[in-house]
Amino acid sequence: MIELDDRLRTARGHARDWGRDLRATALDLDRDPDTVRRCLDNPAVRHLSTMLIPDEWMPDRPLIGGYRFDGMTAMERVVFAEEIAAGDAGMMLAAPGPSLSGVLIDLLADREQKDWFYGRMLAEPTWTFFALTEPDHGSDAGAMQTALEPDGEGGLRLRGAKRYIGNGARASIGIVFARDRPGPLGATAVLVETGSAGFKAEPIPTVGLRGAQLSAILLDDVPVPAGRVLGRHLSPTRRGVWSGVQMFNRLRPGVAAIALGIARAAHEYVASQRGSLSKSERLRWERTGRRIDGVRQLIWRAAAVVDARPADGHLASAAKARAARLAEEVTLEALGYFGPGARLTQPMLDKLVRDARGVEFMEGTGNIQRLNTFQGLVQGKLDRG
Ligand SMILES: Cc1cc2nc3c(=O)[nH]c(=O)nc-3n(C[C@H](O)[C@H](O)[C@H](O)COP(=O)(O)OP(=O)(O)OC[C@H]3O[C@@H](n4cnc5c(N)ncnc54)[C@H](O)[C@@H]3O)c2cc1C
Numbered sequence: 001m002i003e004l005d006d007r008l009r010t011a012r013g014h015a016r017d018w019g020r021d022l023r024a025t026a027l028d029l030d031r032d033p034d035t036v037r038r039c040l041d042n043p044a045v046r047h048l049s050t051m052l053i054p055d056e057w058m059p060d061r062p063l064i065g066g067y068r069f070d071g072m073t074a075m076e077r078v079v080f081a082e083e084i085a086a087g088d089a090g091m092m093l094a095a096p097g098p099s100l101s102g103v104l105i106d107l108l109a110d111r112e113q114k115d116w117f118y119g120r121m122l123a124e125p126t127w128t129f130f131a132l133t134e135p136d137h138g139s140d141a142g143a144m145q146t147a148l149e150p151d152g153e154g155g156l157r158l159r160g161a162k163r164y165i166g167n168g169a170r171a172s173i174g175i176v177f178a179r180d181r182p183g184p185l186g187a188t189a190v191l192v193e194t195g196s197a198g199f200k201a202e203p204i205p206t207v208g209l210r211g212a213q214l215s216a217i218l219l220d221d222v223p224v225p226a227g228r229v230l231g232r233h234l235s236p237t238r239r240g241v242w243s244g245v246q247m248f249n250r251l252r253p254g255v256a257a258i259a260l261g262i263a264r265a266a267h268e269y270v271a272s273q274r275g276s277l278s279k280s281e282r283l284r285w286e287r288t289g290r291r292i293d294g295v296r297q298l299i300w301r302a303a304a305v306v307d308a309r310p311a312d313g314h315l316a317s318a319a320k321a322r323a324a325r326l327a328e329e330v331t332l333e334a335l336g337y338f339g340p341g342a343r344l345t346q347p348m349l350d351k352l353v354r355d356a357r358g359v360e361f362m363e364g365t366g367n368i369q370r371l372n373t374f375q376g377l378v379q380g381k382l383d384r385g
Pocket of ligand 1: 100129130131132133135136137138139140163164165166208209212214358359361362363364365366367368
């Protein structure tokens with residue numbers, strides 16, 4: 001069993017308080033994703049907006065309970081993510097800051113690119129996006145068609161379409177994955193400014209995790225200076241698919257922790273809003289609590305593995321699949337405690353059910369995670385225990 005050290009227990013305690021505060025705006029954000037703009041002083045949002053900026057670029061980072069947290073390890077991220085998502089998973093995804101892009105910047109950017117990216121993050125609250133998914137190529141990212149081509153004048157241009165991109169329509173900087181040649185080594189990530197000519201993003205209607213403001217992006221010959229190609233100082237084998245795999249491995253335990261936070265929010269909602277439970281209901285509620293604790297342990301183990309060996313994401317896949325299923329089952333079970341009209345009479349639970357469904361698709365669906373887990377098992381990289 002994994003126990004948190006004093007530093008991470010301190011993080012958990014603070015993040016739990018922040019999460020409680022977020023419940024007050026959760027339904028507002030669900031109705032109107034722009035609510036985040038009036039929550040920029042919320043401590044959780046402030047923390048998320050500088051998470052994944054290394055201390056070197058932020059030496060005067062405020063301490064939390066006497067400790068410094070920059071979010072550079074998966075273990076740290078899962079602790080914060082569970083607590084903030086237990087308050088509002090929508091806000092977790094709506095906050096400005098490096099977010100998903102931060103992990104790729106850490107992996108691939110050179111010094112000049114890091115100075116530029118982190119400088120923008122520190123100047124003012126700045127939303128970012130990370131665009132991999134395409135309208136017809138979600139799970140099968142290898143079939144991506146967005147093209148990155150030379151513009152004939154020493155620069156490049158991007159052409160294609162991306163879909164379901166978190167914060168796409170409110171971001172000012174983002175990372176786009178595109179193909180610069182055929183084959184598995186042909187994927188490249190570039191930094192893009194959303195004010196560039198030919199860049200168009202608009203929100204798409206969604207049901208769950210509405211705070212994330214998923215967007216459709218059109219790239220119509222968007223100019224990309226050669227200096228904005230990430231990993232330009234690395235070999236092609238280390239920038240395309242390799243970087244994507246490493247990035248998703250590092251992020252996946254955090255997505256699992258968001259699902260865990262949603263499950264916990266529903267479980268706690270039953271205890272706080274339902275009043276007394278019958279004996280059988282209490283036994284069921286307690287059994288669910290033990291299940292939540294078990295999945296938390298799995299997520300912590302997966303985070304520890306990814307921090308030790310970033311190329312090894314099989315346990316993280318198992319954790320994400322388990323946690324997403326847990327969130328769906330626990331939120332639906334919670335509705336059952338409030339009778340047949342619960343989706344109408346308990347708007348917060350209704351939101352949690354919708355958010356849980358959204359996590360199933362984020363960062364790879366359950367089926368894709370199960371395929372990855374299975375590969376880990378057959379390759380002997382995953383312990384059956
Ligand atoms: C809240 C949220 C945030 C997101 N944020 C981002 C983001 O910031 N950037 C980004 O690039 N993308 C983002 N996405 C997109 C996400 O990565 C995709 O939704 C996901 O990869 C699935 O792709 P798809 O929706 O096209 O579904 P599809 O790939 O079409 O899958 C549909 C169904 O088919 C199943 N399926 C597909 N392939 C297989 C297979 N080989 N074997 C078995 N079953 C299979 C899937 O499990 C699923 O049930 C986000 C999605 C959500 C919901």
